[in-house]
Amino acid sequence: MSSLGPEPLEENFTAQDFAACLPGKSKRSIKSVLLDQTIIAGVGNIYADESLFISRIKPDRLVSSLTGNEIDKLHLAIRTCMQQSIADGGSTMKDYVDSEGLRGEYLDLHAYVFNRAGHPCRICGTDIRKVKVAGRGTHFCHNCQK
Numbered sequence: 001m002s003s004l005g006p007e008p009l010e011e012n013f014t015a016q017d018f019a020a021c022l023p024g025k026s027k028r029s030i031k032s033v034l035l036d037q038t039i040i041a042g043v044g045n046i047y048a049d050e051s052l053f054i055s056r057i058k059p060d061r062l063v064s065s066l067t068g069n070e071i072d073k074l075h076l077a078i079r080t081c082m083q084q085s086i087a088d089g090g091s092t093m094k095d096y097v098d099s100e101g102l103r104g105e106y107l108d109l110h111a112y113v114f115n116r117a118g119h120p121c122r123i124c125g126t127d128i129r130k131v132k133v134a135g136r137g138t139h140f141c142h143n144c145q146k
């Protein structure tokens with residue numbers, strides 16, 4: 001069994017800890033690293049897309065290209081997203097995946113990009129795009145995210 005990475009909601013999980021567990025020189029995309037449970041545990045596809053939007057980072061950016069400031073912002077964004085989802089009931093993602101046509105409350109209330117391809121960005125109005133990164137459907141705003 002390969003071991004799991006740290007849980008981002010652990011109280012003592014600082015931005016420094018987050019930076020330390022990222023493979024800093026990696027040519028992998030930040031999205032694929034966020035989804036890698038051996039690096040950081042519990043960040044699913046929705047959280048990854050939303051966190052990257054909030055921190056203004058394009059999902060296909062290489063980990064090695066991220067600045068310290070971007071890593072700090074991403075750390076905060078992941079924690080904010082996951083806490084918000086728990087506050088809204090937590091199980092909404094499962095509902096979303098399992099039940100046809102049932103949208104989780106988290107998505108309706110807070111999603112900036114997830115499952116919003118073709119809809120206007122809530123910040124700038126540009127159409128949200130959907131591409132594949134790390135083999136997963138990945139949603140982002142071409143204008144807001146660098």
Ligand SMILES: [Zn+2]
Pocket residue numbers: 121122123124125126141142143144145
């Ligand atoms: Zn935008």
